[in-house]
Amino acid sequence: MVARDLRYVVLGEDTAHGNFVRRWLIAEGVEPRNIRLIPPPAGTGGAGDEHVKRKYPEEVAYYRRRANAQRVALVIVIDADRETVRHRQRQLDEALSENQSPPRADPERIAILVPKRNIETWLHTLPGTPADEETDYKPLFVGKTAAACAAAAPHFQEFLQRTPSDTDLPSLAASRSEAARLV
Amino acid sequence: MLKRLKVDNFKCLDGFDLELGDHALLMGLNGTGKSTVIEMLERLRRFLVDGEKARNCFPASTQTRRSSFWKKLQRFELFLEGDIEVTIELTPPDEEGIVQVVKEVVRAPAALLERQSGPTIRIGSGPDDAENIIILVPDELAALPLVGLFKSASSVIDTLLKVFSTVSDILPFRLAPTQMEVLASTPAAALAPDGANFAAWLLMFDRRFPERREAMERQVAAVLPAFRRFHLVPEGEQFRLVTEWRSASGKTGRFDFNELSDGQRLIAVLAGIAVATEAEGRASTLVLDEPDNYVALPEIQPLLLSLMDQPGMQLIVASHHPEIIDLMAKDYGIVFTREDDIGPVRVERWQAAPDEALTPSELVARGELHGGA
Numbered sequence: 001m002v003a004r005d006l007r008y009v010v011l012g013e014d015t016a017h018g019n020f021v022r023r024w025l026i027a028e029g030v031e032p033r034n035i036r037l038i039p040p041p042a043g044t045g046g047a048g049d050e051h052v053k054r055k056y057p058e059e060v061a062y063y064r065r066r067a068n069a070q071r072v073a074l075v076i077v078i079d080a081d082r083e084t085v086r087h088r089q090r091q092l093d094e095a096l097s098e099n100q101s102p103p104r105a106d107p108e109r110i111a112i113l114v115p116k117r118n119i120e121t122w123l124h125t126l127p128g129t130p131a132d133e134e135t136d137y138k139p140l141f142v143g144k145t146a147a148a149c150a151a152a153a154p155h156f157q158e159f160l161q162r163t164p165s166d167t168d169l170p171s172l173a174a175s176r177s178e179a180a181r182l183v
Numbered sequence: 184m185l186k187r188l189k190v191d192n193f194k195c196l197d198g199f200d201l202e203l204g205d206h207a208l209l210m211g212l213n214g215t216g217k218s219t220v221i222e223m224l225e226r227l228r229r230f231l232v233d234g235e236k237a238r239n240c241f242p243a244s245t246q247t248r249r250s251s252f253w254k255k256l257q258r259f260e261l262f263l264e265g266d267i268e269v270t271i272e273l274t275p276p277d278e279e280g281i282v283q284v285v286k287e288v289v290r291a292p293a294a295l296l297e298r299q300s301g302p303t304i305r306i307g308s309g310p311d312d313a314e315n316i317i318i319l320v321p322d323e324l325a326a327l328p329l330v331g332l333f334k335s336a337s338s339v340i341d342t343l344l345k346v347f348s349t350v351s352d353i354l355p356f357r358l359a360p361t362q363m364e365v366l367a368s369t370p371a372a373a374l375a376p377d378g379a380n381f382a383a384w385l386l387m388f389d390r391r392f393p394e395r396r397e398a399m400e401r402q403v404a405a406v407l408p409a410f411r412r413f414h415l416v417p418e419g420e421q422f423r424l425v426t427e428w429r430s431a432s433g434k435t436g437r438f439d440f441n442e443l444s445d446g447q448r449l450i451a452v453l454a455g456i457a458v459a460t461e462a463e464g465r466a467s468t469l470v471l472d473e474p475d476n477y478v479a480l481p482e483i484q485p486l487l488l489s490l491m492d493q494p495g496m497q498l499i500v501a502s503h504h505p506e507i508i509d510l511m512a513k514d515y516g517i518v519f520t521r522e523d524d525i526g527p528v529r530v531e532r533w534q535a536a537p538d539e540a541l542t543p544s545e546l547v548a549r550g551e552l553h554g555g556a
Binding site: 037041050054146150 | 541546
């Protein structure tokens with residue numbers, strides 16, 4: 001259960017990332033007007049993850065300037081692709097370090113969601129279809145991501161409240177501790 | 184849902200062919216025909232849904248200006264979800280301004296309505312149906328809006344009624360908050376394209392969907408947090424539309440609808456449309472011309488997303504606003520250009536290079552308004 005009274009900024013690689021998080025936060029009871037999606041780049045190729053890495057330090061700085069006085073939160077979504085969840089998180093840590101920003105601290109309401117292989121893996125599996133983190137499910141969702149995000153987001157909320165299981169996809173399991181930062 | 188639109192000889196739309204997806208953002212420089220598409224849909228709705236005479240909907244001023252083929256037919260083709268096609272051909276106005284329907288064909292699975300010649304309309308399950316019904320409809324009117332008058336309960340009529348309903352669900356709006364009235368006398372079944380009769384339309388909404396009023400008010404509050412309720416207060420034989428507000432600190436206030444800002448009125452009307460569409464349980468095509476005109480910057484993204492969230496809603500928007508471009512261009516952008524600057528309108532899908540790191544609005548601001556970059 002995330003805090004409903006925060007103003008959320010969502011930074012994702014692509015429209016689908018923003019859509020998914022927005023739908024999830026609404027399912028959690030956050031008012032839509034308190035969710036700001038950062039526009040993703042126009043390119044449909046590999047521009048998205050670079051965009052997240054480039055914008056991340058700026059958004060962390062924005063968050064830190066306000067966090068003491070305002071109820072704000074930052075949610076990052078970046079696909080693991082063929083890398084690991086930890087590798088992506090480390091890349092973001094490095095982006096902060098290159099900007100002379102301190103690393104993310106425990107009490108900071110900055111959540112980093114790293115779907116593996118990509119967000120489509122979560123969209124595929126959350127409604128109940130078995131999936132693995134190596135297959136690329138993107139082709140299943142061409143032109144359908146908006147509807148798929150709407151369908152999957154409430155399941156994500158349920159997933160976060162369920163008791164962890166050995167069968168959970170590792171990237172989804174890792175999202176539990178990230179969502180817990182948003183209380 | 185509108186899947187494709189073909190138009191000949193309507194202002195700058197000639198040889199015009201527009202394919203649409205789940206939503207569409209009509210992009211382009213000024214004068215490239217975006218608002219003309221919305222005007223054309225508005226006129227076509229008056230003709231095909233409201234049953235107005237062709238001469239009122241398509242006067243000479245709606246013809247494409249050309250030197251050599253001035254007297255060309257106007258042609259409109261709608262391709263709708265459910266394999267529905269509607270084709271209309273109209274003569275140019277004669278000396279008395281009369282516009283005649285020379286072709287009206289409505290095709291749907293297992294139903295065909297076809298104007299044979301003059302006022303004769305044939306209705307049946309297909310061209311070979313031995314039990315065709317023949318009706319006479321004056322050649323200044325469309326036959327489709329009259330299908331509802333049939334008492335027959337045949338499957339063909341049922342299908343044509345569904346076609347009529349699908350065409351009715353295309354809702355072009357050029358909302359004008361300054362025209363929105365505060366008083367209503369009788370309930371209005373349809374909201375006017377400029378939203379002027381919102382109060383009267385709300386009276387009807389309350390009769391049809393009283394249980395949905397709260398959802399509408401929540402939808403307004405999703406964008407305007409202090410908004411609480413609409414009240415239709417009796418005043419003689421009329422009703423006054425009053426709004427109730429409560430600030431975060433608990434301060435309350437009531438304001439007449441015409442005391443609200445243009446943007447607040449626009450947001451209220453759009454919320455009404457969205458909730459009514461959901462309450463009807465039908466897929467609607469909402470067509471909006473520059474809805475950002477009156478809306479504050481922080482309200483644009485929540486407003487557009489709340490409309491796009493509505494199940495079954497196809498949103499078609501003409502806009503130059505960077506917020507809307509960033510929200511919609513990448514997935515739904517369609518670029519409008521004119522052939523040789525002043526010729527007919529041509530359209531193509533907006534697309535950036537795959538590795539483009541700038542946002543869509545920044546590219547557009549730099550003049551990159553072409554498709555398929």
